[in-house]
Amino acid sequence: MFIDTHAHLNYPDILKNIDEILSRAIDAGIDAIIVPATSYQTSIEIVELVQKHKMLFAAVGIHPTELKDFDEAQLPKIEELAKENKVAAIGEIGLDYYWEPYDKELEISVLTEQLQIAKRTGLPVILHNRRSTEDLMRIVKSEYDVGKLKGQFHSFSAGLKEAKECIDMGFYISFTGNITYKPNEGTYTAYDIVRNTGAEHLLLETDTPYLPPVPYRGKQNEPSYLKYTAEKIAELKGIEVDELIRVTTENARKLYKL
Template sequence: MSQPAELVDSHCHLDFPDLIGDLDAVVARAKAAGVTRMVTICTRLRSEPEVRAIAEAHEGVYYAAGTHPMSAHEEPLVTVEELVALAAHPKFVGIGETGLDYHYTAESAEIQRESLWLHIEAARRTGLPLIIHARDADADMGRILTEEHAAGAFACVMHCFTSSAELAETALGLDFYLSISGIATFKSAKGLREIFAAAPRDRLLVETDSPYLAPLPHRGKRNEPAFVADTARAMAPVLGMEPEELAALTSANFDRLFTRAAR
């Protein structure tokens, strides 16, 4: 039997309760599915020690940290210095996730924007990629990213991209990356698949955002890094590729963006 194509899950949450109790088995299943590297994301800085410990304990697991926009009003405002200090760890590979979410937490928009600006500055200072969460905030997101990039360049991935073609065009125009999640496999996501099909191939990543958003045929179940292989299989024909080609492409793109976790 041939080995599965090597994949990277560029965004997951291994410290979340749905996964942490089964972590060794989750990582083993991922590797059996060909997912040899994954980035686990810390969404509240007070959880950073636990997330860091997961990365330290597992080969092929890296981590990033920041304040999730939906938590920005509940957490102490992060400082650039805190993020820069965390970046000294060799397995710390990105800044975030940060961003804007006006779907559930529009009332905290001002503090979300302030938090985002601080994360952007940390990405500039460290040279590590910014990891962006964007939901129902396309106008502000596009404006802030454009203005801030003009003021000082930084690398960035639009994680679990589900926004408009206009925001995709803005992000790609800044040489940012778009990350494909399991949502792209849903029957209702035709418009989203068209955005990815139109994007430059060298700007695409794949992710699970596990334990959320499991792709078909697992929709409605707990998501986990192994399922990034299902997303890649479903998206390969959309992109005019074989699954093995998409795996190699997105792994190479990951290496170029997340240089600390590169092969």
């Protein structure tokens, strides 16, 4: 049995088939899925969604590309939601300097406040990074406090040096189905990180509905496809896929208290 630590199952296209998608996930051996929010509104919706399905767990938080309707008053409400049943993390939060226009200053302040919510509530964080490695690493390091800030750098897109820094702070890293794509500069870096990082520092995720692994590239991703990413990572590390699944599942259970 294994865990998809990142699937946006609250999107309308997925919700309308949620029962079939979850039953395919169960058939594929998945027994828990974390559904990260991207805004205050989706945080409310996901906390409700996870009460209806035993295998689902929520992350609440505000994503850096969803700050259009941001209002400072949402942060204490996120902190309240974080105390609800089956909320496993604060996420997904982070920085994104790709989708223009972006407001670096606002992104940084919303991220920093949510890292502080995580420390106060004792929940781990799920971090998003797009073209913002330097600022993200600086902020996480400045908020880091041994034992008090933990979490996952999801869809890891920084280099080997940053991967080592994350691991030194006790964070986990994860790659999506794009690690199965035809090798390019990005995948070579990911290969290098996977080969140089012990399974005890890794998690598995799909990032549903995005980035489906080969052979489903171009389709809508879903948790049942997670094994293809796991197989690729195990192959790169030269270990059995069952061993990778066993260790990463233990990591996810420990980090998210599942």
